[in-house]
Amino acid sequence: VANSRFALAVHALAYLAHHDPKPTTSEAVAKSINTNPVVVRRLFAQLNTAGLIATQPGVGGGATLTRSPKKISLGSVYAAVSETPAIALHRNRTNQRCPVGKNMTGILGDVSDTVDTAIEKSLSRTSVADVLTKTLSKN
């Protein structure tokens, strides 16, 4: 993950879980993260598309989780917001006359897929509820 979107998403979902089932505004989440509400609204849109939250516009509206925070694994959060593969490939077209370079991009793509699978698997063991419990237990 090249950017911090995953970290922001976990924070936002833990915040929603803490206030569950009350709807939470992007302003409230932004205040907890200490960022701009616009960033959170963009994140909400992505999490909404992934089916992890529902958003309700207008006064008294906001975002709510679509299922129990115990049932939202960090793996599904990662799948929802990560856009780039974990292992960036070099963009150069490798030398097609070199026996080593010729097929390297495909091989590295396979390695990258393996890593992405490992990441999602390791993250699937932790839920948003776990994150919230751990955070609150440190207070």
Next chain:
Amino acid sequence: VANSRFALAVHALAYLAHHDPKPTTSEAVAKSINTNPVVVRRLFAQLNTAGLIATQPGVGGGATLTRSPKKISLGSVYAAVSETPAIALHRNRTNQRCPVGKNMTGILGDVSDTVDTAIEKSLSRTSVADVLTKTLSKN
């Protein structure tokens, strides 16, 4: 991994393995990758520091592997060249008066460490020799 250094390193090491035990110049590797030799020299310096290659300056010099390509796992390559954690954290200082935000950075740091461990573990199953074999078998 935010940048493509890992992919470049695997490519370079597979190239060295292919020419093992003859020393390989940064120019030759750069030609295979289709990049600038300066990029490869910087990479060589890092791999040298990590003890994965030895470099010999001057005419007839170049880089050689310090051990059998079977004994160089992609996990050790990843450990050698990755600088940023796999999961980027948000840089904002989270709201210290918010019960959810207060300790979130530490919790997300733990998640990031777990992911890094999972990545290295999944990569430890593949060696530079495996990558070379796969690449050549596609020719």
